[in-house]
Amino acid sequence: MFVSGRPLLSTLAAWVGALLLLSLASCGSSEPPSARDHFASLVGDWEGSHKILGYPEEFEASYTISMEGDVLVHNFTSAFEGGFTGYERMTIAEDGELVATWSDSGSEESLVTRGSWDAETNTLTMQGEGTSWTDPEKKIQYRHVTVYGDDTLSYTMHMTEDGQEQEVMWIEMSRK
Known part of the structure; x- marks a missing residue:
């Protein structure tokens, strides 16, 4: 522990300087955005359509997307069943893996998914295990794929049950 604030201030100044140098070094870079930068670019209001198999x-x-520190927050609403709502929090784990927790008005438990951001294809892929829509006693695999364009997003939910994967939900959004 420091007795005076000087060593702490020197350390803080060194960190700030290093971060500035890193950010300047990446200016004009042709490297694709990091997951964090991509998340930040999504902040705002989105509108579109929601379709479900059957x-x-x-x-x-609609989506309202915000950032709370390094956490991406989705608030989703749909006219499905007279007013469906969903809420997701996604963060980047220390190992770089993305981790999300989704809760909605149609489910009794939250779904935890893990996945990755592919900056080259602008694609977010998340996977997890959750309760079957048709049998609440059964656990199945979910895979969510979101492809981002210029101010658009296209989401597809896949479910694997009894060894068979099928697409079960689609969301198309444009930035307001």
């Missing part, structure tokens, strides 16, 4: 109609939907 339902012929599309439902109006």
Whole structure:
């Protein structure tokens, strides 16, 4: 522990200087954005449609995306079943893996997914195990794939049950 604030201030100044040098070194870089930078670029309001396997109609939907420190927060609403809501918090683990927790008005338990951001293809892929939609006693695999364009996102949910994977949900959004 420091007795005076001087060593702490010197250390802090060194860190700030190093961060400035790193940020200047990346200016004009052709490297794709990091997951953190990509998350920050999503902040705002989004609108679009939500479609679910077995339902012929599309439902109006919206996202409000924000950052709370290094945590990406999704608030999702859809006209499905008269008013479906969902809430997700996603962060970057120390090993670089993405970790998210999703809760919604149609489920009794949260779904935890893990995955990665591919900056080259602008694709986020998350996977996890959760409760089956058709049998609450059964656990199945979920895979969520989101592809980002210029002010657009296209999301697909895949479920693997009894060894069979199928697409079960689609969301198309544009930035407001």
